[in-house]
Amino acid sequence: MTTVDINCDLGEGNTAADCTRDALLMPFISRCNIACGGHAGNATTMALSLQHARENGIAAGAHPGYPDRENFGRTSLALTRGDLLASVREQIQTLQRxxxxxxxxxxxxxxxxxxxxxxxxxxDLAEDLVQLITREFPSLAVLALANATMERAAKKCRHPVIREGFMDRRYLNDHQLSPRGRPGAVIHEFALCVAQAQALATGQPFLSAEGKPLQFTVDSICLHGDNPQAVTIARELQGAMLRAGIQICR
Structure with a gap:
């Protein structure tokens, strides 16, 4: 049976109740990325997210971002490179503790x-970030977009990389993600999302945004946990993958 990892960003709420809702997703995924105090996350959410990950037998990793809770890390900050790297280091260390x-x-x-x-x-930023992880967190693989800059930086440093793909995003002919601003960049039909996930897991061809057949595999597929229907989507995705002979595991 073919296997594929499904990862999800979790621990981005504020309360124990938020973590309880996150935990509903865990039976259907194999890896979680836990916010560690930069864009979101606090002592309660970090501790409970880790506990729930262990109880569900899934891998847990750090999910650092710009230290900007007001904008949920979705806005680039004009930090010096040193300050940015120090923040990423501190966030990972916090979750490690x-x-x-x-x-x-x-x-x-x-x-x-x-x-x-x-x-x-x-x-340059990708290489600095990978060098930081390689130097100070050598046991932590880099989970990064397949066929792109962070993957190349990790390979340059000979650091483990987990190649990430997206079931709900269109790809360009060069295997890069279609920018969100382009029409059709996000796939909304669940059946099309499942078909692309299966193709990414098995190396079967799927269509690019321009209609060209693409063919490559990834190690992990991102499931967006902030969708209101995330649990239903995760459950149905797991079932569809199993029916196609694909097991979800890290």
């Missing part, structure tokens, strides 16, 4: 929001 208290090993780092996008658009 909570994980150590529960004896839970973290497995990876996935950047959040504007920082994820900025690193993909700036080779």
């Amino acid at each position: 909570f994980a150590a208290e529960q004896q839970i090993p973290l497995t990876h780092v996935k950047l959040h929001g504007a920082l994820y996008n900025d690193a993909e658009a700036n080779e």
Whole structure:
């Protein structure tokens, strides 16, 4: 049976009740990226998200972003490179401390929001971020967009990388994501999302935004947990993948 990892950004609320809602997704995914105090997250959400990840047997990683809670890390900040790297380091270390208290090993780092996008658009920034992770968090793989800048930076540093794909985003002919501002960049029909997820998991062809057949595989597929129907989508995705002979596991 083919296997694929499904990852989801969690721990981005403020209360224990938010974490309880997040936990409803965990039986249907294999990896979670936990906000660690930059764009979102606090002591309660970090501790409970880690606990729930362990109870559900899924991998847990750090999800650092720009330290900008007001804009949820979705706006680029004009920080010096040193200040930005220091913030990312502190965020990962914070989650590491909570994980150590529960004896839970973290497995990876996935950047959040504007920082994820900025690193993909700036080779120097990507290399600085990967070098930071390689130097100070060598056991944490980089979860990054497949066929793109952070993946190349990780390979350059010979650091483990988990290649991420998206079931609900169109790709360009060069295997890059279609910009969100372009018409049709986001796939809304669930059946099309499932078909693309299956193709990304198995290496079968699927159509680009321009209608060209694309063919590549990824290690992990992102499931957006902030969709109001996220639990239903996750449950139905798991069922559809299993019917296609694809098992969700890390």
